[in-house]
Amino acid sequence: MPEATTISPKAKTAKPGSAFEMPKFEIPQFELPKMEIPAAFREFAEKGVTQAKDNWEKMKAVSEEATDLLEESYTTAAKGATDYGMKLIEVARANANSAFDFAGELLGTKSLSEAIELSTSHARKQFDTATTQTKELATLAQKVASESAEPIKTGITNAFKKVA
Numbered sequence: 001m002p003e004a005t006t007i008s009p010k011a012k013t014a015k016p017g018s019a020f021e022m023p024k025f026e027i028p029q030f031e032l033p034k035m036e037i038p039a040a041f042r043e044f045a046e047k048g049v050t051q052a053k054d055n056w057e058k059m060k061a062v063s064e065e066a067t068d069l070l071e072e073s074y075t076t077a078a079k080g081a082t083d084y085g086m087k088l089i090e091v092a093r094a095n096a097n098s099a100f101d102f103a104g105e106l107l108g109t110k111s112l113s114e115a116i117e118l119s120t121s122h123a124r125k126q127f128d129t130a131t132t133q134t135k136e137l138a139t140l141a142q143k144v145a146s147e148s149a150e151p152i153k154t155g156i157t158n159a160f161k162k163v164a
Helices: 039-107 112-163
Strands: none
Touching: 039 112
C-alpha cells in the first residue's frame, strides 16, 4: 500500500518581511484644540431656547383655545340649524293644513260669489300668515348666525386683550 501523506493542521503564515505580509495601519490620533464657548454666546443660546419653549407653549395654548372656540361655534350652529329646520317643518305643516281647510270650505260653497268671497278671505289670511312666517324665519336665522359667531367673536376679543 502506498503511504498516505498527511497535511499538518497548522496553516503556513508568511514570514515577517516577506512580500505577502499584510501591512499594519494605525489610525492617526489628532488632538482637537480645546475651545471654550464664550459666556455671552452661551447666554444668548440659552435665552433663544427659553424663548422658543415659551413661544411653543403660547402657540399650543392658543391653538387649543381656538379649537375649543370652533367646536363651541359648530355645536351652536348645528343646534340652530336643527331649530331652523323644525321651524320650516312647522310652517309647511301650517300652510298645508290651511290649504286643505280652504279646499274643504271651497267645496262646501253654494254660489260663485260665496266661493270668490271665501277665496279672497283665504288669500288675505295666507298673505298675513306668510308675512308673519317670513319674519319669524328671518329672526330665527339672524339669532342662529349671532349665536354661532358669538364664541369666535368673544375668543378673538380675549386674544387681542392678551396680546395688548
